[in-house]
């Protein structure tokens with residue numbers, strides 16, 4: 147015990163003691179404050195240095211065709227990364243690592259030395275989990291793995307434009323992958339882990355939020371039809387030396403797109419050396435003048451006025467019609483000086499069509515085309531989709547009336563054209579377009595009287611089956627209807643804005659005539675070999691694709707040879723066989 151009395155300078159001792167007491171109580175206060183009152187702040191600060199949240203990737207939804215065939219699948223992959231700083235302690239392990247990664251040891255060493263102070267570099271992305279585990283099992287200091295998902299497209303180039311693709315971070319970038327990104331993406335989860343100062347994982351604490359998987363998306367397309375359409379379109383492009391093309395198949399009753407293909411295309415699983423021209427979903431993002439393929443629509447407007455019937459006659463002689471300094475021409479009329487309305491379609495007479503148009507007026511044709519969706523928003527919201535253009539005029543002069551009636555001065559997409567034809571096929575009812583599989587009956591709109599649609603159906607069957615018709619569009623065992631078109635392409639040079647020597651060959655049609663179910667549009671851009679007429683280049687593609695479609699969909703033939711005809715054919719074959 148210290149005796150205060152005995153101290154040499156008692157007052158000094160008291161001062162020091164007092165100061166010490168003050169100091170001790172100040173420290174005590176601070177401890178109480180930090181431990182009791184401000185406890186959360188410090189704990190937070192400590193945890194922030196060691197407790198981390200790492201994202202758990204969400205499984206992206208599957209995209210399938212209408213029958214459940216996978217079109218886009220997410221598979222788990224392992225991505226390997228390195229803390230290069232940390233790796234410097236075990237350089238002797240690098241050759242083994244390089245070997246396991248299948249990389250050149252010299253290249254890897256150079257890279258790790260060059261980036262020696264980086265705490266995060268990718269070693270390799272997207273290995274199978276098994277491949278990744280082999281490398282991780284080497285336990286090379288500083289090498290880590292993370293789980294990710296990678297998208298794979300089983301049908302490759304056949305569905306590329308429709309399905310689109312995701313980027314390396316699994317976000318939709320094109321096509322349906324982009325349009326329905328939110329539906330497909332899901333929500334990533336969170337996992338809490340403890341890491342040390344250098345970011346090394348010490349302990350997996352808990353999953354704080356489960357990843358929510360994305361939802362499956364069933365498209366309206368039928369992969370079998372998609373393959374068929376792709377094959378026939380590709381062959382036609384090669385045969386005709388054409389630049390590009392599109393083909394669309396639609397179910398006219400439900401509004402579903404059953405196939406949509408374009409050429410050129412690309413492999414979405416390997417996107418190196420991609421050129422923009424390959425990526426275009428032309429059927430929705432390229433617009434063109436539909437030319438004569440819209441004549442049936444103009445005809446339906448004429449029939450609807452009640453002023454015209456299919457057998458009414460129009461003089462088309464001499465195959466030209468002068469409108470001021472502008473001349474309307476028929477390119478290849480094969481019949482006499484007078485044609486009835488069906489004859490105008492069969493011969494694809496621009497003069498005859500124009501004369502009908504003058505009688506009913508441009509406005510009537512404009513309204514019919516607009517109702518059927520030409521140059522109108524489809525409502526599909528497909529990335530990059532174009533609306534085209536259907537002009538209206540306060541006063542319809544003759545030149546505008548005529549050119550609209552046979553398909554110029556209006557621009558459309560292939561999907562709009564097939565949509566318009568679907569209304570003719572579906573007895574005047576237009577079902578809204580969809581790229582998704584639907585079970586509900588569609589909210590169709592009657593865009594022309596049923597009787598008018600049926601009359602046009604008969605005329606379009608004549609266009610194919612008449613002796614002077616587009617026989618190349620015929621389909622064995624079925625009756626089908628349709629219309630060809632050959633349109634000069636617009637160009638900056640050329641005559642009056644049209645190129646002299648580049649064409650677009652078109653065909654639009656539907657079948658079977660007994661109960662039309664499928665509409666098909668074929669667009670072939672700049673055929674450069676044998677010929678360029680729609681009836682020559684695109685009609686055979688229509689025939690093959692329609693034939694395959696009717697067969698695959700198990701549609702009963704409505705044009706089988708009669709028993710007598712079969713008998714005659716068999717007898718002829720036997721006679722031939724006997725001789726040979």
Ligand code: 59J
Pocket residue numbers: 437438439474475476477478493494495496549554555630631632633634635644679680681682
């Ligand atoms: C045509 C046009 C261009 C634009 C003309 C095709 C016009 C026109 C100005 C000349 C080839 C050609 C607005 S042809 O589609 O009439 O499909 O089997 O490009 O007429 O006025 O050397 N189609 N095509 N016309 N323009 N302007 C025929 C026809 C059509 C066929 C064949 C032969 C044209 C029967 C096109 C087919 O019906």
